[in-house]
Amino acid sequence: MRYSISVVIPVKDRLELLLESLQSVFSQTIQPLEVIVVDDGSAIPVATGLKARGVSSAGLRIIRLETGRGANHARNVGVSAATGDFVAFQDSDDIWQPHKLEHQLRAATAARANQAFVYCPVERRLADGRVFQFPPSGLLPVGTDVPKQLRRGNFISTQTVLASRALLIRHRFNESLPRLQDWEAWIRMTGDADFMGVDCALVISRETEVSISTNPTLYAVALPQIIKKHRSYFREDKEALAHWSRSALALSLRNARFLDAARWAWEMVRADFSSTNSILRGRLPRIIEHGSISAVPRLRPVSCEGS
Secondary structure: OOOOEEEEEEEOOOHHHHHHHHHHHHOOOOOOOEEEEEEEOOOOOHHHHHHHOOOOOOOEEEEEEOOOOOHHHHHHHHHHHOOOOEEEEOOOOOEEOOOHHHHHHHHHOOOOOOOEEEEOOEEEEOOOOOEEEEOOOOOOOOOOHHHHHHOOOOOOOHHHOEEEHHHHHHOOOOOOOOOOHHHHHHHHHOOOOEEEEEOOOOEEEEOOOOOHHHOHHHHHHHHHHHHHHOHHHHOOOHHHHHHHHHHHHHHHHHOOOHHHHHHHHHHHHHHOHHHHHHHHOOOOOOOOOOOOOOOOOOOOOEOOOOO
């Protein structure tokens, strides 16, 4: 059986980076059915910008949103418009390796229909010149290890994901969150998706000066909302809940929300009293932080041999 792939790319204003991103998509060893570019209210419409540079928009479906509502709204719009069996997300400032879709489609066909969710590590290139892979080689959580590890942090970058369109329709990105929308969506999918990891960095992520992922203010708003919404999920791992409660406590204090801080302090103690002393001293070795994974996964991810 032949499967089709729709690629969804949200973009706002970064046309030059988008051109490089598109080149990596059209250079895939397996060509997608369609490439949907969702223009999230760019000052100069993407279609106009492409034409001005003499770049053909043939092979693209450009959806223009006159008012920008953020990348995750744009992704939801793209998923709704997609006609492929699978949807692969790409970002306007990132690059795919040529075998990205080929390796991930191979993994996806081993999953149950309408439940495939394939991901891989990402090679991160920071603005200061540093380069690292996350998760590190050999430490990509897969299968039944995924729900446990997601409680301890997000290790799945959106631009690495290829998933069943039906799954993404059931679990749309939460547009009310200012950040961490991907992590929250993956958490909701833990009881519904077949998580398939491909253990090689098929995506190059380039940090830019306007990267939303580096904005601590948005993080401060989003994290407490996620912990509250999924408290029962996090309670299955007391150390993780205590850790995130501590983070929410620190963010509340930083923003002078003292009543919220008191609530999170109580939540932290209630979550895991025995480890609270260690957490307050900043020691919680099994939490995902600073590019490390808490434990070697029990199951082996799909290999990337032949790329």
